[in-house]
Amino acid sequence: MTTGISRRGFLGGAAGLSAVSGMTFAGIDPAHAAFPERAITVIVPYGPGGGSDISARLLAKDLEPNVGKSVTVENRAGGGGWVGWGSLAASKPDGYTIGYIAIPNLYAGYLDRSLAGGSRKENLESFTPLINHVFDYNLWGVRKESKFQTLKEVIDEAKRRPGQLSANGGGHGTDDHIAILAIEAATGAKLNLPHFRSTAEGKTQVLGGHLDILAANISEVAEDVRSGQVRVLGVMAPERSKFMPQAPTFREQGFDQVWAVSRGIAGPAGLPKDVEAALIAFLDKTISSPAHREKAERLSLEPRVVKGAEYRKFLKDNEQATKRLMKW
Numbered sequence: 001m002t003t004g005i006s007r008r009g010f011l012g013g014a015a016g017l018s019a020v021s022g023m024t025f026a027g028i029d030p031a032h033a034a035f036p037e038r039a040i041t042v043i044v045p046y047g048p049g050g051g052s053d054i055s056a057r058l059l060a061k062d063l064e065p066n067v068g069k070s071v072t073v074e075n076r077a078g079g080g081g082w083v084g085w086g087s088l089a090a091s092k093p094d095g096y097t098i099g100y101i102a103i104p105n106l107y108a109g110y111l112d113r114s115l116a117g118g119s120r121k122e123n124l125e126s127f128t129p130l131i132n133h134v135f136d137y138n139l140w141g142v143r144k145e146s147k148f149q150t151l152k153e154v155i156d157e158a159k160r161r162p163g164q165l166s167a168n169g170g171g172h173g174t175d176d177h178i179a180i181l182a183i184e185a186a187t188g189a190k191l192n193l194p195h196f197r198s199t200a201e202g203k204t205q206v207l208g209g210h211l212d213i214l215a216a217n218i219s220e221v222a223e224d225v226r227s228g229q230v231r232v233l234g235v236m237a238p239e240r241s242k243f244m245p246q247a248p249t250f251r252e253q254g255f256d257q258v259w260a261v262s263r264g265i266a267g268p269a270g271l272p273k274d275v276e277a278a279l280i281a282f283l284d285k286t287i288s289s290p291a292h293r294e295k296a297e298r299l300s301l302e303p304r305v306v307k308g309a310e311y312r313k314f315l316k317d318n319e320q321a322t323k324r325l326m327k328w
Contacts, residue, residue: 035095035278039070042265043091043099045084046171047077049200051220055134055263055301056100062295063286077197080171082109082120089126093270095279098130103262103315104322108173111319111328128271129315131283131307132264134296136217137237138179139247140167141230143207143214151234151253154213158189167213168202169193176215178326179236179259186257206230217261218243222300236260243300262304264311280307 040063044056053075060071076084085106088099110123142148148157158165170176172195184190191213196202199220206214207229214221214230218241224230225244232247236259240249250257265283267276286292287303296303306314322328 035275036067036069038096039072040067040095041097042071042073043084043088043097044073044075045077045081045088045100045102046075047198047200048075050198051136051217051261052100052102052263053198054219054299055136055296058292058295058299058301059133059265059283059286062289062292063282066282066286080109080173080195081105082122085109085127086122088266089122089268091268093128093268093272095267095271095275098265098267098279099127100133101127101129101264101266102175103264103318104178105171105174105261107319107322108326108328111323111326112173113328124315124319126269127266128269128276129311130265130267130276130280131287132262132304132311132314133283133287134219134263134301135304136219136261136263136301137235137241138175138215138217138259138261139221139232139235139244141206141214141216141221141225141232142212143209144228144231145209146212146231148212148233151250151255154233155183155187155189155255158184158191159187162190163192165213166192166194166211167215168199168205168211169195170199170202170215171195171197173326175217175259175261178322179257180215182259182325183255183257187255203230219300241300243297262314264306283307 042056042060044053046052057073060073064071076087081102084099088097091097110120140151148154154165167180180191180193199216203214203216205211221230222243225232232244234250234253235241235244235247236250236257238258284305284307287305293303
């Protein structure tokens, strides 16, 4: 596993996300000595109930006692995440507005020139990356009444009847969407992919019998799996997930696909260095705490800290790998 995304998927978690930056932080500039002096807003670029929303709200709640001010989550969904990310990029660079970013989802909005009329001005340089929060593998599942029992059955039917089986796309360029495209390219299968503003919306359609396949991350369906509402056909992890040990991997079933999303925090470009350092320190203390890890793991989330310069390099490496993979 190397820089993040390869022919077989999003692989950064086992390499880039396993390391912790050795950064240390200098003192706070006197102009910002009291930072934060007021509430902090975290922009989540997806609707309520999805993996990004759930993990961002967990982080915000645990961050509050460390910063000593309220931390409020705002959902700004739409545009494959770029309604929220555009708002973040345009916000005042003072540390009081930060946002939740999802990789590789972020890249499509500016690398894929077919989107937004090919005129989007924002890109990775429009942000100040702060820290990675969690890592969450992809999976395919079906509702309990589905006739499908294995991945092979789905792939075979999607090859026999191209475009007739449906799956929630999750939004153009999201990890779910890119993983589906890679699986189609590797197998010759073809799915119909209606997109939704959040995985929660797509899950409702699958559970209602309107879509055939649920494409999601582990944390987004863990409770549905435990309750028996969703049956997992395969997890796109290199080995079985500790959160779903009963679920086979794609690799076990002959499909060499490893995909995941990494979710982290960024500010707008131009954050003062001392404010950036303060935010990283607050976030690192929160994410690294045993109490936060325990809460995250109860939600089937895996905290992995990568921060500062190392996080920026991780994002840049994955941006270039995504560009090569998607031919954008």
